Structures are given as C-alpha cells and as structure tokens.
Amino acid sequence: MNGPVSRFYFSDRLRLHYVEWGREDKPTLLLVHGGRDHCRSWDWVAQELARDFHILAPDLRGHGDSTWSQGGAYTLAEVVADLVQLLRQRAGRKVVVMGHSYGGAAALFLASLYPELVERLAVVEGTWPWQELRTQKPLADRFRDWVDKVHELSARGPRKYQTLEEAVARMQAENSFLSTDQAHHLTVHGLHQNEDGTYSWKFDNYIRTAYPFRISLDELRDLWSAVTCPTLLINGGKSWVEDPVANGAAALFPQGRTAMIADAGHWPHHDRLDEFMAITRPFLAG
Template sequence: MDLIGPVSRSYISQRTKLHYADWGNPEAPPLILLHGGRDHCRSWDWTAKALRDDWHVICPDLRGHGDSGWSRTGYYPVMGYVFDLAQLVVLNDLAPVTIVAHSLGGNVALRFTGLYPDKVRKIVAIEGLGFSPERQAEREAMGPEAIWGEYFDKKREAAARQPRRYATFDDALSRMHEANSYLSKEQALHLTQHAVMRNEDGTFSWKFDPHLHAWPPEDMTYPQLEALWNRIECPTRLIYGNDSWASNPEKDGRIRHFRNATVSAYDNAGHWVHHDRFPDFLEELRAFL
C-alpha cells in the first residue's frame, strides 16, 4: 500500500541532528529536493508527490530550518550547508544523485556539484546564483569594517529578538500570503502548516532560527565561486521568474561560467517559480530530468 506521505528521517552532521522527508521508492534513482532560506522541506510536497513513482525523493531541512536542529552559535556559513548536503549523499550512498534546489538551496547544491562533479547526474537551480554581479560589486566596495559591522549589528539584533509570535494561526497564514502573493489559498495553507510551531502560550512562531537573518560575511571569493560553477559537468538548468528580484544569468553574464547550462524564465512568477507556476514548472522539470 502506498504511503500517505513521507517518512521523517534524520542524520548527524557537524554534531547537529538534521531532518529529511523520505518519500520512499528506494529502488528508484535518488532525487534530492532542497529548499531555500527560511523555508522547509515540505514546501516540495507537490513536486515530490508528482515524482515519487519514478524517483526516490528525499527532501532535507537545512540546518536551522524546519525540523532540523539549530546551530548552537547561530552561525550559518554557506559552506556548512554544503558539508551537510555532502554528508546526506555519502551516508545514504546516493551518488550519482539528481538535485532540484531553490534559492539558498540552489546556491548550496551548485557548490556541492562543483566540488564533486562526479556525484551529480543532473541539477536544476531555481534562482540559486545569489545576488547579481552589480550587487556583489556594491557589497565588496563597502569595505570590511562596514560589512562586519553590519553583521555584528544583525547578530546582536537576532540574539535580543525573540522569535516573532502570532496570536493565531490565521495571522501566520496571512504573513505567508503577504510574502508571496502568487500563492493560492491551498498552497499558503499547506506551507504555513509545516512552517510554524505552537508556543507554550498558544501563539505560533516560525520554526527557523532567527539568527538566519544574519549572514556571515566570510565566504569564498566570487572568482572561486565562479571556478566551482565551471567545474560542473552534468546538464544544468537555471530557472528564473521575471517578476523576481533575482538577476537572470543570461542577461548579467554569469551563464559564461557554466559549461553545460541552459536558462529558462517565467512570466507571472516571482522568486518561488516552483509555486508560482507549478504546472508549467513540473512539465519542464519532467522533460529535463
């Protein structure tokens, strides 16, 4: 008998218990669906349900997100997420794996694929390249004192701020819909149900760590990141929404750093293309995979 939903599983990485949803069918080729920042693994449920008959679908919660543990220091470098992904692949013997990832998850997945090009069969990154070259240049021009000063300020704010509390579930639901107006009522309800926890006083808060609002400044340089992208050997699809803040790599030139990548862009879609244009996204995804 088919499972109604996924099984919750966990593994240890960097002394932290991390959660993932396993949709079964372990004899099928492995497919990892990786969410974005301040999101959770169950945001992929529609895609997972559509693909579970042909794939062994695994949806991780990034550390500090969903039902995964929080960092004790509130420190979340991007390469730490990359290590967590590598652990998931190695411990479960998933290579060569196919990866579909969104935003922060796309950034993580592309770095992993550049580090280990032989471990990835195909990759789809939805708005996963980060800020545009123009925005990156503006940040570099700030100087270390401004960059680190801003980070320290945000860390202090995160430490002093309690997770936001919503008096009712409907209040949290309204905030979810406010964050992405393209969501249907059904989508917003499902995403919110898996995004909140109930506090002892009866209020609702998001599951993610408030320290995720403070991104550590130290990271690999942009030339190093571009060199990683250039190491990716497998077919790569980069997906963008034309109503998003994200910069299309065909227009800003970053596509030149990829050997085997194509770009698709959607009208009437923002940053969450896989929600905003789900039927069309799923059709493209099936064809590419």
C-alpha cells in the first residue's frame, strides 16, 4: 500500500502538518497521536484501515512537523481548536475519531463540545485526566511548579543525540514492547538533524510543562457525561493509566464500552497491533 500524503493547514496563526491516507469518498477517520509523539506513530493502524477510511492524522502543535506554540503553553483547549479547524477544512461531515493518551483526552473534549463533528470515538489510554485531577496540588503549588519548569526547560535546551542509533535506543527504553523495526520507524519520523550533525526530537520540550489553570474534577465529569456518541475506551493492562472501569471513569459515558489488552503497555496500538485491530476495526466501522 502507498504511504501517506503530507499536507499543511493553519490554525491559531500556526502552520500545522498532517498526513492523509486513503480515498476522500470513504468515511473520514481522524487519528490523534499522544504527547511527544507524531502523526506517523499511527502508520501501522493507518495501513490496516486506509482501504476503508479517508484518514487524517495531524501532528499536534509543537509535535512532528507542526509549528511550536509561541510562549510555550500547550493546553488541551488549543489542541481541540486545532482539530476543529482541520475537520472544518478537510472533512465537511461527521467523522470517526481515535486518539491516544494526550490526543485521546483532546478527542474526548472534541466529542463533548462538538457532537456535530464526531460520529463515534475510540480513546486509547486517554482517561488519565480523571486520575490526575483527583490528586492535583493546590493552585499556588501548580503555578510555581509551572514557572519553575518553564525556566528549567529554557535553560536546558533540547537533548542532542550523536547518532540515530543512540536515539533509537532511547525510544526502546521508553517502551520496551517495541521491536527494533518499530523503534527505528518512530525515531526516524520523530527526529530532525541539527546544524552540528547531531539529532534532536522534533517535539517542543515545553510540552512537558503542566499548565496550572485547569478544569475541576466536577467540570471534567460534566464534559465526559456529555459525550453522547458511541465511545470505546481501550487500555493496556501494563500501563500507568488506571483502568477506567475500576476508577469509575467509564461509567460517565452514556454509550461507553471498554476493552483491556492485558499484555500491552501505554501504547496498545504498538504493543499488540493484531489484538488492537481486532478490537477497534469493527467498532470504527460501526
């Protein structure tokens, strides 16, 4: 199968990148990657689904080949605005959405706030805000932590790798489930080469900051309860993200269902692709 076509669009004065798979006469599927990832992390899934869907896979702001935010603040609200812009420009109809982690949390807000845009929703390891907001620090502490982190990142600069192989090793250290071929693919598309010949990740390090002003747990409950489309929550049994059934998050979604991939970590679509596709393919097709 042919690879994706690379395209750009503008949102909030930023030039943002996305790739496109499949034919435009097919139903549209939006694939939203996670934090510090990039659009090509969906390649294995996209190859499986491109015959059945017109796929849009964006590089979120500050990731991949998209522009970094000015000022270094990255919020889910801004990501949702970018996704709405992309869908209004390129879809023109309700779409199927699948998001992972940070992108999964954004996809949940998208479906809640813009139900006219989302037909059905698959969320991979994206209910982490439920556990984060239950245990968050007071605002004053969050505010100071954010300022300190911004100053630290400003002084530190992006990490440099002397060779591609060194970066591949770092990728595999982050996710031990990855094969060497997977890690190489993700690394090649996730790096740029610096003027001195070294390599650095494409993502903006400021993504690591946690913006201090957040919604409350009650507000999150209200937003998730307003997701009225069919919703599939997929989690890895060996991930740090809590089981949404066990912590009560899954019960908030009126048309929610869940799937647990026992031998997967935080990236089930990389860790156990065949099992992941067996779960998601029939759901996405409706």
